[in-house]
Amino acid sequence: MELNNLSAENAAKLKDLMERLIADSALMLGYPVSKDFDYAELAGFLNFPINNLGDPFVASTYNIGTREMEREVLEFFAELFRAPQNNWWGYVTNGGSEGNLYGLYLAREIHPKGMVYFSQATHYSVQKNLHLLNMPNIVIRTQASGEIDYEDLRDTIKMNRHMPVIIFANIGTTMTEARDDVSKIKQILQELAIQHYYIHADGALSGSYSAFIEPRPAFDFADGADSIAISGHKFIGSPIPCGVVVVKKNNRDRIARSVSYTGSMDTTITGSRNGHTPLFLWYMIKSLGLEGFKKRALHSLEIAAYAEMRLKEIGVNAWRNPDSITVNLPEPAPQVRVKWQLALENGWCHIICMPNVTKHQIDQLVGEIAEANVMLSVS
Numbered sequence: 001m002e003l004n005n006l007s008a009e010n011a012a013k014l015k016d017l018m019e020r021l022i023a024d025s026a027l028m029l030g031y032p033v034s035k036d037f038d039y040a041e042l043a044g045f046l047n048f049p050i051n052n053l054g055d056p057f058v059a060s061t062y063n064i065g066t067r068e069m070e071r072e073v074l075e076f077f078a079e080l081f082r083a084p085q086n087n088w089w090g091y092v093t094n095g096g097s098e099g100n101l102y103g104l105y106l107a108r109e110i111h112p113k114g115m116v117y118f119s120q121a122t123h124y125s126v127q128k129n130l131h132l133l134n135m136p137n138i139v140i141r142t143q144a145s146g147e148i149d150y151e152d153l154r155d156t157i158k159m160n161r162h163m164p165v166i167i168f169a170n171i172g173t174t175m176t177e178a179r180d181d182v183s184k185i186k187q188i189l190q191e192l193a194i195q196h197y198y199i200h201a202d203g204a205l206s207g208s209y210s211a212f213i214e215p216r217p218a219f220d221f222a223d224g225a226d227s228i229a230i231s232g233h234k235f236i237g238s239p240i241p242c243g244v245v246v247v248k249k250n251n252r253d254r255i256a257r258s259v260s261y262t263g264s265m266d267t268t269i270t271g272s273r274n275g276h277t278p279l280f281l282w283y284m285i286k287s288l289g290l291e292g293f294k295k296r297a298l299h300s301l302e303i304a305a306y307a308e309m310r311l312k313e314i315g316v317n318a319w320r321n322p323d324s325i326t327v328n329l330p331e332p333a334p335q336v337r338v339k340w341q342l343a344l345e346n347g348w349c350h351i352i353c354m355p356n357v358t359k360h361q362i363d364q365l366v367g368e369i370a371e372a373n374v375m376l377s378v379s
């Protein structure tokens with residue numbers, strides 16, 4: 001078979017696609033994906049059928065993999081999330097949703113008769129995963145900020161005190177990036193004398209950088225979480241969607257099953273697993289280091305504060321949760337919203353100030369919103 005001999009027509013299609021991606025990337029402020037990565041040094045690894053099938057900590061007879069780097073990535077996050085020493089485990093997932101599914105799966109195995117509680121602002125994928133897992137669940141009200149309503153949580157748990165409690169906490173909701181406070185939740189469980197509980201933290205976006213904020217938001221293992229999932233393609237940045245899930249090892253041991261065909265353990269959701277994405281995450285961790293991560297976080301927070309201020313200056317009713325990189329604003333004119341790919345919910349949009357976002361882009365957007373508002377008031 002001859003390779004690399006596309007027709008002129010198909011080659012042109014690829015060229016068009018490239019141009020469109022370049023143009024659209026420059027105008028993306030509405031979704032939480034970083035675009036400032038440069039993995040060119042890793043291009044050569046596209047020439048291998050890399051597959052980390054099975055458990056990252058158990059070798060497989062399939063040798064073409066990146067397990068060693070995957071383990072270094074996991075160690076980095078286990079430490080960042082203050083996971084119990086010698087009692088943590090994890091793997092690089094296909095994204096935040098898979099990590100959340102995994103956390104809920106463990107919770108169900110530990111508390112088969114448990115009730116799941118999560119707030120109204122929870123990511124849409126969670127309802128589906130609870131359905132897949134056949135777990136009974138109750139939706140809790142949110143405050144206006146998007147943070148869980150602790151009173152409603154307390155009252156609802158009280159009514160179901162006979163059931164183990166499984167909490168699905170949001171460490172940065174999708175729309176307003178509100179953080180549920182894991183230590184407050186834990187306190188409620190203690191006050192109600194709940195004996196059996198499990199807390200999963202969905203840190204898809206904010207979980208990746210919350211450890212760098214002072215004072216540190218309550219979201220990790222030391223605060224009471226039993227598992228944490230993040231997305232890798234959001235704050236860190238990756239050309240392929242990915243994520244990380246970290247759990248307690250003794251909990252994972254309950255579901256471990258060895259498989260003679262691969263030589264490894266069947267401890268993950270999927271069989272074959274992406275071996276390139278651990279490499280991207282590893283590359284970013286090693287080139288940035290903790291200091292570099294922190295810098296990225298502070299940059300994003302600074303840009304978010306700037307965007308909020310600039311929007312307010314032109315009379316837009318913008319607001320932001322504390323220590324968050326998401327700026328909420330009433331829906332701007334449609335041409336502006338579509339151009340900058342701003343997601344819409346109930347008349348509100350958000351700008352997510354990912355590490356690649358610059359003041360220049362914010363100025364451009366604010367200028368266009370101001371101009372559209374002037375035209376509206378004139379017509």
Ligand SMILES: *Cc1c(COP(=O)(O)O)cnc(C)c1O
Nearest residue numbers: 095096097123172173174204231
């Ligand atoms: C993005 C997001 C998810 C899903 O993560 P994926 O990586 O897209 O699978 C889950 N929860 C929250 C809060 C998110 O923002």
